[in-house]
Each structure stands twice: as structure tokens, then as C-alpha cells.
Amino acid sequence: MKIEQIYTGCLAQGAYYIESEGEVAIIDPLREVKPYIERAKKANAKIKYIFETHFHADFVSGHVTLSKETGAPIIYGPTANPSFDAHIAKDQEEFKLGNITIVAVHTPGHTMESTTYLLRDENGKDHAIFSGDTLFLGDVGRPDLAQKAADMTQEELAGMLYDSLRSKIMPLADDVIVYPAHGAGSACGKNMMKETVDTLGNQKNMNYALRANMTKQEFIDEVTEGLQAPPKYFPLNVKMNKEGYDDIDEVLKRGTQALTPDAFEAAANETEAVVLDVRHQSEFVKGHIPRSIFIGIDGGFAPWVGALIADVKQPILLVTPEGREEETITRLSRVGFDNTLGYLKGGFEAWKAASKEYDTISSISADVFKEKLADSNIPVFDVRKKGEYASEHVKDAHLTPLDFLNDHLSEFPENETFYVHCAGGYRSVIAASILKSRGIHNLVDVAGGFGAIKKAGIPVTDYVCPSTLK
Incomplete structure (x- = not known):
């Protein structure tokens, strides 16, 4: 028996390859399915089953394409109704x-069709569970994503999750291995561990949601406390997972159209496409196509695209580092963004060489920021998450989380220069690009973010309870 966890960091997602006696099962595959097929071929094995733990919201699974390529059936749990x-x-x-x-x-x-797959070894002993979004390490799946589909409240779904955990999972032996669908960084939970494999016994000891003496009402209260609104692309990914989608090869063929600067500019004007620049933030700050949006490929790329662009049908034109065009299109497709129209041939350097107009972002070091804070009462905007801000923040800084930046546009000064920072410099440049695309240009980015701010010795506030924040 062979169990391989195939973990994708940018999605904090675990897919699974299970092999026994020349037969293979894949659980929750990614959109690009060739690696699974090649693994099985190399082992001279046949993919027999494709198991889906539920209709995923945060990524588009590869189940439809993998079934088409291999003939293996797609398995869902009770109540699932795919098209x-x-x-x-x-x-x-x-x-x-x-x-x-x-x-x-x-x-x-978590959802009504959510199913955990229990693996019994050749001796019939319970060996592992593939728990999907039902049980994470350190947390459980959020119960607010399937409310409309189930015609239930999040509290009712949380109560159902409590019963599932107590009756189906917690009675299993402590040495059973837990393989979850997600780890730390996923928006499908709120308190996940950075580890991606654990024993059920350890989870019973340390996972707040598995306390032996926990009442159902306590579970409901704690699991639903502090849930942030889910990203807007989640329902669209559920729809694709439930109804089907184009094969990844078709998406790549459409998206890998190399466009000259003139053709790129014409496409942007004629299609109302979003120009998405995925280079490093330091390069984007120095020069970028006017009104383009920055979301760097080397950060939390796909989830931020989903959260900030939201509509998976939005046409997209790409500015990428050379040689990373196909990678970018693939990673967009993982969260359902299949409408890439092409990329800028030769990258941003070709745009400049063609004497096209470009924009920059004003940026200062934390040391210069410290001097400005000492000289005057300047407006500062912190685009980190509520919990990060609550832990520590620059005195008098306004909290405008990147996830919900569009809800805060009226708070930014119209004429006065203001300063934007995040934790390390990635999110603040995303925020700056969005603001500039909205016509707000009187901003300055603090390079290096809060880490550099603390290193520069700028005073920060103490802890603030997150529940007091808007």
C-alpha cells in the first residue's frame, strides 16, 4: 500500500494518491491531472476510482477531466447531485x-454531501481517514458555505457537523492517521495547523472542536465565532465543480497567446479585460501598465485573485516574468479563472521599449516612514487582516483589510498623501494597484511592511480585541 499526499502550498490543499496491488485511487485531485496519470503509469498501475470529499468552493477539482482521461468513475457521498x-x-x-x-x-x-473516506489496510484494520473539509488539523470545516444550497442556517449545519464528528470520526482509534483537504492559510477554516498530517489521537487532545466534554451548543458557538465573509469566487467554484468545466488543455491553448504591445493594448481597450501583472512587487512598483492590477505569482496568488477579481468569467490579460506564462494560466485555472486572453510578449520591458505609457508607485523605506511619523500626524492605512492588526499595529493606523478593500474606498483621503502597509510588502502593493486603478494616486507604499516598521523601531500599539473592530 502506498499513500502519497500531493500538497499545493498556494492553495493550502492536499490531494491524495493511493495505490495497492496495481490499482490507484485519487482523492480531491487538482485541475491539472497529468501528474496523477503519469504517477500511475510509472508504477504500471491503473486509476480505478476518483473520490471527491465534497463540492469544493476554494478550488476547481480535476475530477471531470481525470475521469474523462482514465475512465475511472467519480465517487461522491450521499445527497450529492452533480450534473x-x-x-x-x-x-x-x-x-x-x-x-x-x-x-x-x-x-x-461543512456541506450536506461531505464525506470522509476511511481506509482499511489488508488486514481490515482502520488505518487512515481522508477527511476533506470535515476535519482539519487544529480545526473543522466552516459551516457557513453551504447555507443556501442546504436551506439551513450556519448554526444548523454546525450542529450537524458536531453530530458527524461525534458519531462517525471520534469513535475511531487514536492511531488512525488524519489526511485533511487543507492546511494553514486556507479560507475553509480559521485555526488550522501548519502540519498537514497527524494522528486522530493527537487531534482529540489538541483540536478545540474535538473536546470530549464539549456540548453541542458550545461547539456551535465556537465554530461559528469570528467567521469572516467567504471570498466571492467560492460559489462560482462550487458551480464549476458541480456542473463541469473546460479541460485544462483548452484553457492553456486559449491563454497562451503571445501579444505584441500594440495587440495587447488593443485587446485591453476592446475587451475590458483586467490587466493582471504577476511579477515581483519590487518590479511592479518601479513600472507597470497604467490601471493594471498586481498580484504576484510568488505570493498567495490564486486565493488573492479569487478574492479580489471575484468573477471567474472576467477576461484577463497577463504580464508575467518570462517563461512563467503557462504556470500563471494553470494557477488561475485552479480557482476557475479560465478566460485568459493572452500575455504580453517580451513582458513589461517590451512595453517600455515600444514607448508605451507606464505608471509607478511611490514607495519609501521604513526608516523614512519613521521620520515622517515623527514630523507630522500622517494618515496610515493597514491592509492586513483583522487578527494581525489586533495583535499589533502602528498607532492611529486605519484598518482596511485587503480582502475587503472595496468596502473602504471612501475612507481614503482625496487630496492628502496617505501611507499604506501590510506585513511584508506584498499585500500593500496589491492594495496600491487597486487604488490606483480606481483613480486614487495620492498614496505611498511602505516597503517591507510591518516587519520593517518594527525593525525600524517605530512604536506600535498593544493587543486589541478583534471583536471590537469593524
Whole structure:
């Protein structure tokens, strides 16, 4: 028996390759499926099953394409109603894979169809669970994403999740291994550990949601406390996972159109496409196409695209580092953004060489920022998350989280120069690009963010309770 976790850091997502006696099961595959097919081929094995733990909201799974390529059936848990052919498993239904068994354990609560897959080894012993978004390490799946589809409140779904955990998962032995669908950084939970594999026994000891003496009401209260609004692209990804989508090869063929600066400019004017610049923030600050949006490929790229562009059908034109065009299109497709029209051939240097107009962002070091703070009462805007701001922040800084920047546009001064920072410089440049695209240019980015600010010795405030923040 072989179990391989295939973890994608930018999505904080775990897919799984399970092999026994020449037969393979894939759980929650990514959009690009060739790596799974090649793994099986190399092992002289056949992909027999594709298991989906639920209709994912934060990424587009590769189940439809993988089934088409291999002929393997797609397995969902009870109550799932996809638009394509799939096997809807009964609770406790068993699937033989070589000399091991995978059992579909219906665990509703995160979503109604949420299913945990229990793996029993060749001796029939419970070995591992693939818990999807039902159980994370340090947390459980948020119960507010499926309210409309289930016609239930988040509290009702949380109560159902409590019952699923207590009746289906916690009775399992402590040595059972937990393989979750996500880790720290995912928007599908709020308190996940950085580790991606653990034992169920350790989770029973340290996961707040698995306390042995926890009442259902305590569980509901704690699991629903502090939930932020989910990213707007989540329902659109659910729809794609439920109804199907174009093969990744078709998306790549459309997106990898090399456009000269003139053709790129014409496409931007004619299609109302978003110009998305994925270079490093230091390069974007020095020069970029006017009104383009920065979201760097080497940061939390795909989730930020989903949160800030939101509409997966939005046409996109790309400015990328040379040689990273296909990678960028692939990573966009992972969160459902399939409408890439092409990329700027030769990158930003070609744009400048063609004598096209370009813009810059004013940026200062933390040391210069310290001097300005000492000289006058300047407006400062912190685009980190509420929890980060609550822990420590520059005195009198305004909290305008990047996730919800559009809700705060009226708060930025119209005529006075203001200063923007995040934790390390990535998010503040995203924020600056969005503000400039909205016609707000009187801003200055603090390079290096809060880390550089603290290093420069700028005084910061003490802890503030997050619940007091808007």
C-alpha cells in the first residue's frame, strides 16, 4: 500500500494518491491531472476510482477531466447531485482497491454531501481517514458555505457537523492517521495547523472542536465565532465543480497567446479585460501598465485573485516574468479563472521599449516612514487582516483589510498623501494597484511592511480585541 499526499502550498490543499496491488485511487485531485496519470503509469498501475470529499468552493477539482482521461468513475457521498455521471455512494459503502478497502463515511455539516473516506489496510484494520473539509488539523470545516444550497442556517449545519464528528470520526482509534483537504492559510477554516498530517489521537487532545466534554451548543458557538465573509469566487467554484468545466488543455491553448504591445493594448481597450501583472512587487512598483492590477505569482496568488477579481468569467490579460506564462494560466485555472486572453510578449520591458505609457508607485523605506511619523500626524492605512492588526499595529493606523478593500474606498483621503502597509510588502502593493486603478494616486507604499516598521523601531500599539473592530 502506498499513500502519497500531493500538497499545493498556494492553495493550502492536499490531494491524495493511493495505490495497492496495481490499482490507484485519487482523492480531491487538482485541475491539472497529468501528474496523477503519469504517477500511475510509472508504477504500471491503473486509476480505478476518483473520490471527491465534497463540492469544493476554494478550488476547481480535476475530477471531470481525470475521469474523462482514465475512465475511472467519480465517487461522491450521499445527497450529492452533480450534473455529470458519478457514483453516489451510500453511507458505509465499501470500495475495494487492490488488497485494501476504502469506506465512504457520510459526515455532513461543512456541506450536506461531505464525506470522509476511511481506509482499511489488508488486514481490515482502520488505518487512515481522508477527511476533506470535515476535519482539519487544529480545526473543522466552516459551516457557513453551504447555507443556501442546504436551506439551513450556519448554526444548523454546525450542529450537524458536531453530530458527524461525534458519531462517525471520534469513535475511531487514536492511531488512525488524519489526511485533511487543507492546511494553514486556507479560507475553509480559521485555526488550522501548519502540519498537514497527524494522528486522530493527537487531534482529540489538541483540536478545540474535538473536546470530549464539549456540548453541542458550545461547539456551535465556537465554530461559528469570528467567521469572516467567504471570498466571492467560492460559489462560482462550487458551480464549476458541480456542473463541469473546460479541460485544462483548452484553457492553456486559449491563454497562451503571445501579444505584441500594440495587440495587447488593443485587446485591453476592446475587451475590458483586467490587466493582471504577476511579477515581483519590487518590479511592479518601479513600472507597470497604467490601471493594471498586481498580484504576484510568488505570493498567495490564486486565493488573492479569487478574492479580489471575484468573477471567474472576467477576461484577463497577463504580464508575467518570462517563461512563467503557462504556470500563471494553470494557477488561475485552479480557482476557475479560465478566460485568459493572452500575455504580453517580451513582458513589461517590451512595453517600455515600444514607448508605451507606464505608471509607478511611490514607495519609501521604513526608516523614512519613521521620520515622517515623527514630523507630522500622517494618515496610515493597514491592509492586513483583522487578527494581525489586533495583535499589533502602528498607532492611529486605519484598518482596511485587503480582502475587503472595496468596502473602504471612501475612507481614503482625496487630496492628502496617505501611507499604506501590510506585513511584508506584498499585500500593500496589491492594495496600491487597486487604488490606483480606481483613480486614487495620492498614496505611498511602505516597503517591507510591518516587519520593517518594527525593525525600524517605530512604536506600535498593544493587543486589541478583534471583536471590537469593524
